[in-house]
Amino acid sequence: MKIVVTGVRLLLGLVFTVFGFNIFFHFIPTPSPPGDATALMTLMFIHGWFKLIATLEILGGLMLLSGKLVPLGLTLLGPILLIIVLFHSTLAPSGLAFALFWMLMELYLIYAYRDAFLGVLNPNAQPSRGKIRTPVDAV
Numbered sequence: 414m415k416i417v418v419t420g421v422r423l424l425l426g427l428v429f430t431v432f433g434f435n436i437f438f439h440f441i442p443t444p445s446p447p448g449d450a451t452a453l454m455t456l457m458f459i460h461g462w463f464k465l466i467a468t469l470e471i472l473g474g475l476m477l478l479s480g481k482l483v484p485l486g487l488t489l490l491g492p493i494l495l496i497i498v499l500f501h502s503t504l505a506p507s508g509l510a511f512a513l514f515w516m517l518m519e520l521y522l523i524y525a526y527r528d529a530f531l532g533v534l535n536p537n538a539q540p541s542r543g544k545i546r547t548p549v550d551a552v
Contacts, residue, residue, distance in 0.1 A: 418525045419480075425518045426477025429490055433470030436463050450504035466493060477522075484529035487522055494519050 445451045476486025501509040
């Protein structure tokens, strides 16, 4: 099980890191999708949205690749994957199978790291009490 989790984590991290860097350096040619999808992508490029998304993809991908802060990396990549699935399901259906595959990989990793997300899912969560501890206070 641990080998599968590591493999999926590295594969997903590699994909997001590579495609995130591709937004900045354009080393993988990407054909324009037909119709409204091209208009949406053009607007996102012109107004800098893709650079922000690519930065988050790179950060999340590197977190997955390093094995450090994996739950945070999954949290960064989750909404991006959801947008990718919605984009392909509504505007460019030819890539929907790949988008769903990567979403399943994300969901599998969230399940594998489910203990890290338990606090977020606590319906009775309360704010912390007392002074906030910093690393300096711990010394």
